[in-house]
Amino acid sequence: MRLAEQFLQMIGEDADLEVRAYDGSRAGPPDAPAGFTVRSPIALSYVASAPGELGLARAYVSGALEITGDPHAALIEVEKSTVDSLTWTDKMRLVARMGAARVWWPVRRPALEQRLHGRRHSKARDRKAIAHHYDVSNKFYADVLGPSMAYTCAVYDHEDATLEEAQFAKHDLVARKLGLGEGMRLLDVGCGWGGMVMHAAEHYGVRALGVTLSRRQAEWAQKAIAERGLSDLAEVRHLDYRDVPETGFDAISSIGLTEHIGKANLPGYFAFLYGKLRTGGRLLNHCITRPDNAAPARVGGFLNHYVFPDGELVSPGAIVSLAHDAGFEVRHLENLREHYAKTLTAWCANLDERWDAAVREVGPARARVWRLYLAGSRVGFERNTVQLHQVLGVKLDGMDAHMPLRPNWLS
The missing domain is CATH 3.40.50.150 (Vaccinia Virus protein VP39)
Incomplete structure (x- = not known):
């Protein structure tokens, strides 16, 4: 199974999305209203290491993942994501198979990610x-x-x-x-x-x-x-x-x-x-x-x-x-x-x-x-x-x- 197919598996195989990857692979319907382009193995690490939309968001904010077509249509399909149902072992296996093992783990979070300190709502x-x-x-x-x-x-x-x-x-x-x-x-x-x-x-x-x-x-x-x-x-x-x-x-x-x-x-x-x-x-x-x-x-x-x-x-x-x-x-x-x-x-x-x-x-x-x-x-x-x-x-x-x-x- 090539990279784009495995990435789509992580999102949800039934999602109406086209996925293209940096290895030249493609998966999903070519006439889909939206999709993703995987630009770097870093995107795969983000998606596998964080639950649900957070991993996708980190990959997109960093530029390692691109949304093609209508973002609204893409996110409707992401709601069907099956990544949260995968075990940690499954995630690691997918990442390794997709070539992300060459990336430092865990990958550095994007600089805009906010972490506040002090008493909450002070x-x-x-x-x-x-x-x-x-x-x-x-x-x-x-x-x-x-x-x-x-x-x-x-x-x-x-x-x-x-x-x-x-x-x-x-x-x-x-x-x-x-x-x-x-x-x-x-x-x-x-x-x-x-x-x-x-x-x-x-x-x-x-x-x-x-x-x-x-x-x-x-x-x-x-x-x-x-x-x-x-x-x-x-x-x-x-x-x-x-x-x-x-x-x-x-x-x-x-x-x-x-x-x-x-x-x-x-x-x-x-x-x-x-x-x-x-x-x-x-x-x-x-x-x-x-x-x-x-x-x-x-x-x-x-x-x-x-x-x-x-x-x-x-x-x-x-x-x-x-x-x-x-x-x-x-x-x-x-x-x-x-x-x-x-x-x-x-x-x-x-x-x-x-x-x-x-x-x-x-x-x-x-x-x-x-x-x-x-x-x-x-x-x-x-x-x-x-x-x-x-x-x-x-x-x-x-x-x-x-x-x-x-x-x-x-x-």
Whole structure:
């Protein structure tokens, strides 16, 4: 059996993938929508030595393995991988047969692989985790995210909506769920590049404060606020949300922050936000969730090492229960899973269109991390291994929620 055939065996013989290898061998259907090119024996060592997608990711990030065709199609087939069912002896036998025995074992991990130290979710370690992912390049993010610089699930009001229209719709949906109005005060925790802060100030006359652990995000956001003439209403600070001194906010938005908090810290997180609201104020929590409580909260493998170090995901039920326990009355829950798949499809298209510029900006290894991460995340939302939930809660004013009898944000 030649190299390409043996590599395909490790991925899964029934996968609709074409594999080509550096020894000239080929396996799989030639008309497959995607495939792999094995450029070096190092790729084989990575795949055999690490479980599931992590080994493939290391091989791809290092350049020892190339994805041909559509990465999204390739990763759908990889989900059928049988490599985890192989015993260690089987893996070693395959590697030796494929010629990887000439490679040092274990092979060195790619330099971008992140390993954090210190107490998990301490302020110092959280700063490092956020810097790893977000303090990369604002230009790179602009190329991927588009003009909105919104790095969370968009909301598609119709199938043909553009990414920019859908991101505007997302910010406006959050504003309407929170009942924002002129003169109100909004706190946006984990505000990113300030999209929600600027939307609330510009379209609702709200005095909005955003905080982010990313210094580059804060610098970009403050400049954008000034350029849009919103400095009298909007502000973004480079600050841990736990260090916000102000209180008595009319509304709080948390869009894409909960994933970085840590399951053990969620009770304190909701209690802190509850304490920052005036009575009658609302919280809108928007975050990636797991579809059930069966899997561990901590993300593992490729995502933990390369994308979101220390990331943790819980179920929507856990979010609702913890918010309730902190004192919130939960009034609305919405799953936007399909919307995130569409958002990721648009981001993937942006990255492919600007691939050469992305490589120049952040280097080939980091660009490859992002190509894999975006395509893999799209697969996850499409196949319901992850979801996206918005949870709306209110800090009761006695027994009064100050809410409409029926949701008024649906039209």
